[in-house]
Amino acid sequence: MKFLLTVSLLLLSLTTALAAEPLPSAAEIQRLGERMYRDGLLPSGAVMKAFVSDDVPVDGTAFTCVSCHLRSGLGSIEGEVVTPPTNGRILYQERKPYVQGAIHVPLIHNYAVYLPERPAYTDQTLAALISAGIDPTGRSVLKAMPRYELDDRDMAIMIAYLKALSDQPSPGVGEHVIRFATVIVAGTDPVAVESMLLPLQFSVDRKNRLAAAAGANPRVARMGYNMLGDLQSYTFTLARWTLTGPPEGWRAQLDDYYRKEPVFALLGGISPGDWEPVHRFCEENRIPDLFPVVDYPVISDSDWYTLYFSRGIRQEGEAAARYLHGMADLIKDRAIVQVIRDTRRGRALADGFRAGWQATGHTPAIDVLLPAAEALTGERLQQIVAGHKPAVLLVWDDAASLPAIGALAGQPDRPGLVLASGNWFGQALWTVPEPLRELVYFTWPWRLPQEDARFDISVNKIFAGKSPAAYDPRIVRQSYTTGEVLGKALMEMRGEYHRDFLYDTIGMMTDMYYPLYERVSFGPGQRYAAKGCFIVQLGKGEKPQLERRSEWVMQ
Amino acid sequence: MIIPLVRALLLSAAATLLLAAAAGAAEPARYQRTIERYTIPDVVLINQDGEKVRFKTLFDTQQPVVVDFIYGTCTTICPILSAGYANLQRKLGTDTTRVHLVSITIDPENDTPAILKKYLAQYSAKPGWDFLTGSRKDIDRVMNAFDAYFRDKMDHKPLTFIRSPKDGSWIRLYGLLSGVDFLDEYKKAGLQ
Numbered sequence: 001m002k003f004l005l006t007v008s009l010l011l012l013s014l015t016t017a018l019a020a021e022p023l024p025s026a027a028e029i030q031r032l033g034e035r036m037y038r039d040g041l042l043p044s045g046a047v048m049k050a051f052v053s054d055d056v057p058v059d060g061t062a063f064t065c066v067s068c069h070l071r072s073g074l075g076s077i078e079g080e081v082v083t084p085p086t087n088g089r090i091l092y093q094e095r096k097p098y099v100q101g102a103i104h105v106p107l108i109h110n111y112a113v114y115l116p117e118r119p120a121y122t123d124q125t126l127a128a129l130i131s132a133g134i135d136p137t138g139r140s141v142l143k144a145m146p147r148y149e150l151d152d153r154d155m156a157i158m159i160a161y162l163k164a165l166s167d168q169p170s171p172g173v174g175e176h177v178i179r180f181a182t183v184i185v186a187g188t189d190p191v192a193v194e195s196m197l198l199p200l201q202f203s204v205d206r207k208n209r210l211a212a213a214a215g216a217n218p219r220v221a222r223m224g225y226n227m228l229g230d231l232q233s234y235t236f237t238l239a240r241w242t243l244t245g246p247p248e249g250w251r252a253q254l255d256d257y258y259r260k261e262p263v264f265a266l267l268g269g270i271s272p273g274d275w276e277p278v279h280r281f282c283e284e285n286r287i288p289d290l291f292p293v294v295d296y297p298v299i300s301d302s303d304w305y306t307l308y309f310s311r312g313i314r315q316e317g318e319a320a321a322r323y324l325h326g327m328a329d330l331i332k333d334r335a336i337v338q339v340i341r342d343t344r345r346g347r348a349l350a351d352g353f354r355a356g357w358q359a360t361g362h363t364p365a366i367d368v369l370l371p372a373a374e375a376l377t378g379e380r381l382q383q384i385v386a387g388h389k390p391a392v393l394l395v396w397d398d399a400a401s402l403p404a405i406g407a408l409a410g411q412p413d414r415p416g417l418v419l420a421s422g423n424w425f426g427q428a429l430w431t432v433p434e435p436l437r438e439l440v441y442f443t444w445p446w447r448l449p450q451e452d453a454r455f456d457i458s459v460n461k462i463f464a465g466k467s468p469a470a471y472d473p474r475i476v477r478q479s480y481t482t483g484e485v486l487g488k489a490l491m492e493m494r495g496e497y498h499r500d501f502l503y504d505t506i507g508m509m510t511d512m513y514y515p516l517y518e519r520v521s522f523g524p525g526q527r528y529a530a531k532g533c534f535i536v537q538l539g540k541g542e543k544p545q546l547e548r549r550s551e552w553v554m555q
Numbered sequence: 556m557i558i559p560l561v562r563a564l565l566l567s568a569a570a571t572l573l574l575a576a577a578a579g580a581a582e583p584a585r586y587q588r589t590i591e592r593y594t595i596p597d598v599v600l601i602n603q604d605g606e607k608v609r610f611k612t613l614f615d616t617q618q619p620v621v622v623d624f625i626y627g628t629c630t631t632i633c634p635i636l637s638a639g640y641a642n643l644q645r646k647l648g649t650d651t652t653r654v655h656l657v658s659i660t661i662d663p664e665n666d667t668p669a670i671l672k673k674y675l676a677q678y679s680a681k682p683g684w685d686f687l688t689g690s691r692k693d694i695d696r697v698m699n700a701f702d703a704y705f706r707d708k709m710d711h712k713p714l715t716f717i718r719s720p721k722d723g724s725w726i727r728l729y730g731l732l733s734g735v736d737f738l739d740e741y742k743k744a745g746l747q
């Protein structure tokens with residue numbers, strides 16, 4: 001006890017020490033604090049020093065607060081290891097083994113039972129926790145929480161940063177409403193647009209019906225509350241932001257929409273081509289966008305705010321590279337030729353392949369570029385094959401290339417394998433003539449159709465009397481997934497409607513099995529949910545099925 | 556400088572004792588330890604350089620081998636396990652290849668060789684620490700072989716395995732070990 005007294009006396013003088021140093025402006029605290037919290041760098045620019053597991057020294061650049069407490073500071077759960085929230089609002093409250101006001105909501109309540117009780121922190125006890133790993137009850141947290149060497153000023157900045165972290169609900173969250181918007185690039189095929197919108201509107205309406213029913217009937221309200229907590233009384237809105245003109249002009253339009261109606265997040269969105277300006281808008285305003293329907297997502301391993309279904313068209317090319325890498329022993333030093341239609345799609349496929357192939361240390365493939373308007377004839381393809389004698393021929397072109405590929409069938413020095421994009425071939429894939437089916441392989445970035453049928457019942461609920469034939473089945477399935485992921489995430493957010501926590505929560509989800517993609521998976525900072533792509537062949541017979549030639553994800 | 560002073564006090568042995576007394580409980584065991592025998596599956600995995608590695612052959616060696624299961628974007632568990640690996644390499648001095656540290660991803664879905672390489676660089680890994688990925692099927696087989704099957708990466712548990720080159724037995728450590736504990740266990744395995 002005498003010891004604790006000494007500590008308290010020391011902490012008392014710490015108060016004065018912390019107060020004595022003048023702190024920088026709020027904006028500067030935000031910047032410097034964020035740098036410590038996310039990058040492990042001190043305000044001086046030097047690397048933060050930590051000791052983990054009591055005694056193991058670690059640099060802040062290996063990991064820092066964000067690696068465990070996540071960006072929102074609202075904590076993480078992985079297996080049996082619970083990392084508690086580290087934002088001021090929660091730290092400066094007493095912790096009980098239940099969440100006040102949510103005792104009957106298992107989803108929220110379960111989380112708190114993992115954590116021991118403690119009194120509210122003060123600036124002083126918080127400084128002691130961060131620098132010495134002792135919590136206000138005197139318990140050591142050093143088994144899992146590192147201790148950090150911070151001087152008084154840096155500590156004060158850190159604490160001020162934590163106080164502001166996830167303090168106020170994000171923009172777009174009202175007392176009983178959460179606002180969303182979706183972005184439609186004018187000129188997109190109207191069927192595609194409606195297919196994207198229908199499942200989103202379905203999710204929003206379903207949620208609002210529950211809120212209305214709960215408002216009208218106390219029993220429904222009680223049941224809804226036990227499942228969703230306060231979320232049950234919220235209504236959602238979904239605005240449609242249409243962008244017109246060339247991409248250069250989109251940013252001003254987005255800014256304008258956002259000024260008029262700040263939204264919590266964007267849902268979906270659709271464009272026949274460019275998406276980058278919307279991606280940048282989200283990045284700069286820190287607005288989440290869940291799953292835009294686009295073929296050319298922005299590829300980045302550090303951007304944060306747009307969650308894509310996949311890496312788009314490019315991912316098929318990457319999968320082709322991994323597949324061929326798996327048979328590198330058969331290819332040996334023979335050539336690989338990529339015939340590339342000089343369009344955005346053709347180039348994206350070729351880029352994906354090139355990056356994947358070269359990353360595994362292989363000799364680059366030979367590229368043959370086909371001008372956008374030039375037909376690929378059998379003669380031209382035979383010439384290419386005769387010239388390079390490739391072991392593998394990649395044909396990044398649409399189904400009009402099929403007759404030319406057919407002309408190779410009888411050629412003696414034909415490649416052992418021809419690979420094309422099943423996505424690009426579209427319906428024509430099913431018309432590949434029998435003699436060619438052995439030779440031609442396709443990338444197939446979805447679950448096999450015969451195996452996806454089991455999701456029909458859930459997806460069909462969305463049509464509610466409308467004719468499914470009037471919609472694009474793939475886009476409907478994509479958007480259906482958006483609604484499901486959003487619903488699941490919001491339920492797990494414990495009433496903490498912060499944009500960063502939305503992504504932290506999604507990052508803690510287990511692998512999910514929804515329609516269309518074989519599997520979607522998440523993880524802190526992972527931004528392309530469907531990571532795989534099958535390599536398939538068309539089976540034999542009149543009513544052929546696709547046959548898998550690879551796993552969903554190949555390394 | 557008041558904070559370092561607090562720290563010095565809190566971390567002295569006397570303080571630890573006092574605190575334990577104050578909390579009214581002794582420190583619970585920090586981790587579980589058992590001796591096991593495992594049959595290593597014959598699968599081909601891929602390392603951070605994109606090279607194929609026949610997993611079984613990693614253990615045809617007179618060198619000590621340590622195995623853990625981590626992944627590129629994991630929270631609390633992996634930073635701690637990997638800090639332990641980095642620390643052991645530091646203690647090994649110049650010849651870090653005397654001990655083979657093997658990390659195996661439980662998120663092969665996301666962990667490409669490029670991601671593995673970046674992860675190792677983040678921890679200033681030196682030669683002797685390899686990070687392996689592979690097909691989901693093969694990774695499942697490896698997890699099963701070590702009786703460490705995680706249905707999902709979010710069910711992750713902190714496990715470390717130390718193989719004794721003397722008789723091929725494994726020390727299985729379950730829990731978040733301190734640096735001292737890890738080095739201790741390592742020595743107990745008859746390794747220097």
